[in-house]
Amino acid sequence: MEKFTVLTGIVAPMDRANVDTDAIIPKQFLKSIKRSGFGPNLFDEWRYLDHGEPGMDNSKRPLNEDFTLNQPRYQGASVLIARENFGCGSSREHAPWALEDYGFRVIIAPTFADIFYNNCFKNGILPIKLDESIVDELFQQTFATEGYQLVVDLEAQTITRPDGSSISFDVDAFRKYCLLNGLDDIGLTLKHVDDIKSYEDKRKQQAPWLF
Amino acid sequence: MAGKTLYDKLWDAHVVRTEEDGTGLLYIDRHLVHEVTSPQAFEGLRIAGRKPWRTDTIVATPDHNVPTTDRSKGIEDPISRLQVETLDANVKEFGVPYFPMDDIRQGIVHVIGPEEGATLPGMTVVCGDSHTSTHGAFGALAHGIGTSEVEHVLATQCLVQKKMKNMKVAVSKTGPGVTAKDIVLAIIGEIGTAGGTGYAIEFAGEGITDLSMEGRMTVSNMAIEGGARAGMIAVDQTTIDYVKGRPYAPKPELWDQAVAAWQDLKSDENAVFDHVVEIDGSQIQPQVTWGTSPEMVVGVNARVPDPANEADSVKKAGMERALEYMGLEANTSISDIPVDVVFIGSCTNSRIEDLRAAAEVAKGRKVVDSVKQALVVPGSGLVKQQAEEEGLDKIFIEAGFEWREPGCSMCLAMNADRLESGDRCASTSNRNFEGRQGQGGRTHLVSPAMAAAAAVTGTFTDVRSL
Numbered sequence: 176m177e178k179f180t181v182l183t184g185i186v187a188p189m190d191r192a193n194v195d196t197d198a199i200i201p202k203q204f205l206k207s208i209k210r211s212g213f214g215p216n217l218f219d220e221w222r223y224l225d226h227g228e229p230g231m232d233n234s235k236r237p238l239n240e241d242f243t244l245n246q247p248r249y250q251g252a253s254v255l256i257a258r259e260n261f262g263c264g265s266s267r268e269h270a271p272w273a274l275e276d277y278g279f280r281v282i283i284a285p286t287f288a289d290i291f292y293n294n295c296f297k298n299g300i301l302p303i304k305l306d307e308s309i310v311d312e313l314f315q316q317t318f319a320t321e322g323y324q325l326v327v328d329l330e331a332q333t334i335t336r337p338d339g340s341s342i343s344f345d346v347d348a349f350r351k352y353c354l355l356n357g358l359d360d361i362g363l364t365l366k367h368v369d370d371i372k373s374y375e376d377k378r379k380q381q382a383p384w385l386f
Numbered sequence: 387m388a389g390k391t392l393y394d395k396l397w398d399a400h401v402v403r404t405e406e407d408g409t410g411l412l413y414i415d416r417h418l419v420h421e422v423t424s425p426q427a428f429e430g431l432r433i434a435g436r437k438p439w440r441t442d443t444i445v446a447t448p449d450h451n452v453p454t455t456d457r458s459k460g461i462e463d464p465i466s467r468l469q470v471e472t473l474d475a476n477v478k479e480f481g482v483p484y485f486p487m488d489d490i491r492q493g494i495v496h497v498i499g500p501e502e503g504a505t506l507p508g509m510t511v512v513c514g515d516s517h518t519s520t521h522g523a524f525g526a527l528a529h530g531i532g533t534s535e536v537e538h539v540l541a542t543q544c545l546v547q548k549k550m551k552n553m554k555v556a557v558s559k560t561g562p563g564v565t566a567k568d569i570v571l572a573i574i575g576e577i578g579t580a581g582g583t584g585y586a587i588e589f590a591g592e593g594i595t596d597l598s599m600e601g602r603m604t605v606s607n608m609a610i611e612g613g614a615r616a617g618m619i620a621v622d623q624t625t626i627d628y629v630k631g632r633p634y635a636p637k638p639e640l641w642d643q644a645v646a647a648w649q650d651l652k653s654d655e656n657a658v659f660d661h662v663v664e665i666d667g668s669q670i671q672p673q674v675t676w677g678t679s680p681e682m683v684v685g686v687n688a689r690v691p692d693p694a695n696e697a698d699s700v701k702k703a704g705m706e707r708a709l710e711y712m713g714l715e716a717n718t719s720i721s722d723i724p725v726d727v728v729f730i731g732s733c734t735n736s737r738i739e740d741l742r743a744a745a746e747v748a749k750g751r752k753v754v755d756s757v758k759q760a761l762v763v764p765g766s767g768l769v770k771q772q773a774e775e776e777g778l779d780k781i782f783i784e785a786g787f788e789w790r791e792p793g794c795s796m797c798l799a800m801n802a803d804r805l806e807s808g809d810r811c812a813s814t815s816n817r818n819f820e821g822r823q824g825q826g827g828r829t830h831l832v833s834p835a836m837a838a839a840a841a842v843t844g845t846f847t848d849v850r851s852l
């Protein structure tokens with residue numbers, strides 16, 4: 176997993192509530208047995224005018240010019256701001272894979288669906304929950320200023336705006352540690368093999384039908 | 387001192403260790419695996435040279451991509467086929483217990499886990515699938531996980547978790563003709579799709595305890611549609627009777643010990659919940675969704691809501707977009723909406739009881755001409771077999787329904803079963819998101835009885851009036 180320390184990036188707005196994982200990456204792309212290459216199909220049904228299928232040459236497909244991410248001013252964006260309950264629906268990790276592959280490393284929203292929120296951290300994406308009023312402000316500023324950029328510092332837990340004002344955010348200590356260091360948590364868990372084994376021994380006594 | 391909730395008890399019984407910030411390492415008793423969210427996890431194991439910690443905790447089956455028509459020819463779509471073949475190869479390489487496509491026990495993971503007795507009270511159950519909440523109906527802590535976590539559980543038998551908050555949803559006794567699906571849709575209508583975010587829900591009250599295990603699974607299944615990863619129901623005699631004698635249930639010599647332990651799988655009288663929602667069951671009507679989110683739901687005798695009456699601007703915009711996508715006018719009577727396709731199936735409503743309820747409505751009636759397709763897709767090979775023993779297949783076929791092989795099918799249209807753009811479907815599945823059942827398809831979520839009623843009348847009809 177790629178480390179996340181400080182990121183300076185263009186902001187793109189996704190001005191809808193309840194954006195679900197079917198919208199982020201439609202099911203036909205879930206047939207892949209790989210972990211990469213989902214970026215061109217991020218928001219596929221909104222982004223293109225035709226019906227997308229795996230294996231198509233996406234560069235030849237007709238774009239929906241009205242869709243936010245297709246507008247020239249948001250090209251190269253790495254920060255996505257969204258409305259409440261972003262990432263609701265399925266557990267598909269293809270959703271963060273697609274966002275990351277497209278280039279997003281930070282997603283800011285008032286609330287996220289739990290499984291999606293969790294999946295982000297496993298893929299080098301920092302999801303940030305902020306008050307609805309602050310998110311609203313960020314939307315206004317993004318719409319108002321072409322090339323609007325934010326600086327996101329995970330260590331300091333701050334977001335700095337172009338005018339120098341900064342917003343602080345919360346993140347779990349353990350998740351922060353893993354993301355800052357790009358750590359895969361399987362390796363971390365395997366340091367506790369003895370704890371797992373002793374749990375199993377104890378549990379075998381209490382609930383032998385589980386073994 | 388405050389007592390413990392069911393969730394507290396399940397959590398405490400499975401914590402291997404706790405980090406300083408409260409993050410827990412949770413032991414996993416049952417891991418269900420399907421073809422869509424597992425290939426990258428097995429690949430990760432292979433690359434790291436790791437092996438599954440305990441293969442005996444795993445049950446694997448293909449369900450999302452499998453055809454529901456004649457399977458003797460295999461899977462036509464090469465990409466779907468590769469995904470299923472990848473699972474075939476992975477389970478073989480790692481020695482994982484498997485119900486392949488041609489096994490009578492194959493089916494939707496959330497149907498076969500309970501059916502095999504692989505889901506037991508007091509377990510932690512995970513699967514790379516958000517509807518793993520289904521298994522919470524057994525007094526188990528069950529929730530969906532991402533593919534990285536699938537790999538983590540395979541490699542370590544554990545999951546890194548933050549404890550959730552506790553929510554209780556209490557539903558009082560419901561009226562006649564109201565099913566589990568109507569109850570859970572009404573709950574989501576009440577709390578909203580994000581209402582349960584950050585919580586583990588416990589469903590309680592007579593409206594819930596009166597349900598069979600099939601009905602309880604329907605309710606727990608859709609906890610995730612209310613934002614909660616886990617939706618539990620306390621263990622009672624109904625639970626124990628269901629589990630008894632199933633292939634993976636505790637062996638006879640351990641049965642009494644297990645049942646004694648399961649008696650404690652309920653919240654203590656003095657347990658404190660962070661949030662309690664009370665729902666008057668007697669007010670619940672058969673439900674129909676009208677929009678593109680499960681919270682956009684009303685009773686069958688109501689009208690499509692009008693965005694003009696919504697004060698919140700983000701919500702209002704969402705309603706307008708939903709109506710446009712759904713091709714509906716505000717204030718239309720739900721019972722005037724014509725249906726093109728009917729789908730009875732999915733991990734929400736494809737168990738034997740669901741098929742019986744739909745067959746009861748279909749019996750002696752005909753699918754109307756304006757409905758171009760009506761599908762019945764059993765949740766597993768064993769459900770299909772039982773339904774055929776009861777003659778349900780004949781009732782459906784005679785009425786003009788298609789009787790299919792088990793799988794996810796038109797719930798998410800990863801196989802060949804899908805809506806055409808603009809098709810309006812009465813569906814017993816759990817998600818009405820844009821494009822869920824096929825690009826441009828329009829989904830209305832209903833109970834099996836209501837879906838069958840829509841098939842034989844052509845519109846959403848209050849099944850109680852048939």
Ligand code: SF4
Nearest residue numbers: 517732733794797798
């Ligand atoms: S039936 Fe639908 S919701 Fe259930 S597991 Fe299959 S695709 Fe997911």
